[in-house]
Amino acid sequence: MNADEEGVTVIPNQNYFPDRNGQKPLYVILHGTAGGTSAEAIANFFATTENTNNPVSSHYVIGQDGKVVQCVPESGGAWANGIFSAGHEPFWNTSINPNNSTISIEHCKPSSDNSDPLTSAQQAASFQLIQHICQRWKIPMRTADASGGITGHFSIDPVSRSRCPGNYPWDQLWSYLKGGGSMLQLTDPSVQPFFSDGGNGAWKCKNGVVLLGANLTFYRTYGGPGLLGLPLSNEIYPPQHPNTAIVPCERAIIIYDPNRSVDNPPISGPCYLLHIDSGLGQQLLAQSTNTALQTYINKLNQINTLSKLS
Ligand SMILES: [Zn+2]
Structure with a gap:
């Protein structure tokens, strides 16, 4: 499997719908792992669930160190979003499997309620990856509605995934995307000395x-x-x-x-x-x-x- 995003590590698994049943990704869905710190460890875990009763995956996992691992090609629908539960946001077209219209990103969070804030490195990696995915698939860079966008797993399954992704800097994400992703990074030459x-x-x-x-x-x-x-x-x-x-x-x-x-x-x-x-x-x-x-x-x-x- 080739990476869709430059510079990421690939740890593939087969837990996805290869052709998205004819759908295109319209949404980016953010998740929290509710355990674990390392993207490689989570990606390896996904692979171990192949051919089990509960096969799971996501397109990307972002570790607390900011490392990004891709597990599933963006052209396929990763098995990350389960099914719609009662109280899901009303804009969703429930006749379409939510794994087929979405690209999913897991964020490694050690606490079981996903209350951990992202680390600086994780936030920078997350914002940049979201921006690139939206550019690749022409996904609207705003909060999700009927025509697409970005939201969390809670939007699909508020019953058992209300805390997914949990603590996430949404306001900062919108500012970042509005600014064309031009937010300064710690590694920028104008920032690093200070x-x-x-x-x-x-x-x-x-x-x-x-x-x-x-x-x-x-x-x-x-x-x-x-x-x-x-x-x-x-x-x-x-x-x-x-x-x-x-x-x-x-x-x-x-x-x-x-x-x-x-x-x-x-x-x-x-x-x-x-x-x-x-x-x-x-x-x-x-x-x-x-x-x-x-x-x-x-x-x-x-x-x-x-x-x-x-
Ligand atoms: Zn989730």
């Missing part, structure tokens, strides 16, 4: 600041260190604006404000840049009320003073 893997999908800056969640997605989507500069403090939570989080960077101030309680600029997604000429951004700059930021600025001033002395 950031390392902070665990649980976070990035740790060399100055100790940790970027995470939606603010990190925004940072990675809109220029990163090159345009925004380095983050100057961990997230600041202004008490007068609940459910917001501010990250001042060297060249701009990012705010997570999904309810648009501070400002309402015409940009999609939960984050945007604060005005620096008025309001909260101006206050932050003028007063530097945040101690973390103030400490950092003091440090910078000290360094500046020292460099003038030398």
Whole structure:
């Protein structure tokens, strides 16, 4: 079997419908393994279920280390999705076997309830693979509806698979796909000198600041260190604006404000840049009320003073 995706390892099995019964893949279905960490181990397990009472497979498995293994050709329908259960999302055409209209991706998750967040490496591999599959098959890069798209196993079988894939960074996936998959990676030359893997999908800056969640997605989507500069403090939570989080960077101030309680600029997604000429951004700059930021600025001033002395 040849790989459909560049750079992946192939560990094949025969647990699939070779011709999809005339269907084309219209959907990408995300799963969690509810046990295990290694893609090779899961793929080897799939192969052992051939000719048993419960043969299973998926097209791809992504390990916690970000390694991707392909088990079934995309032209075939992997046996990953079982059958529709009561309460499945209404857009599904239940006269078509859901394995024939889908491409399935398993994510290795050690916990039995799939509550583990993806690792940074796993998330990067998952987002990129989803994008490539959608490009290959012209699958809409959005949440699934009657005309196709991306969703989880829960959409097909909410009775026994409500926690499949479990914890998954859906908002970040949509941001990534909207940005044409151009989100910065830790391995990019503009990023590598400044950031390392902070665990649980976070990035740790060399100055100790940790970027995470939606603010990190925004940072990675809109220029990163090159345009925004380095983050100057961990997230600041202004008490007068609940459910917001501010990250001042060297060249701009990012705010997570999904309810648009501070400002309402015409940009999609939960984050945007604060005005620096008025309001909260101006206050932050003028007063530097945040101690973390103030400490950092003091440090910078000290360094500046020292460099003038030398
Ligand atoms: Zn599943």
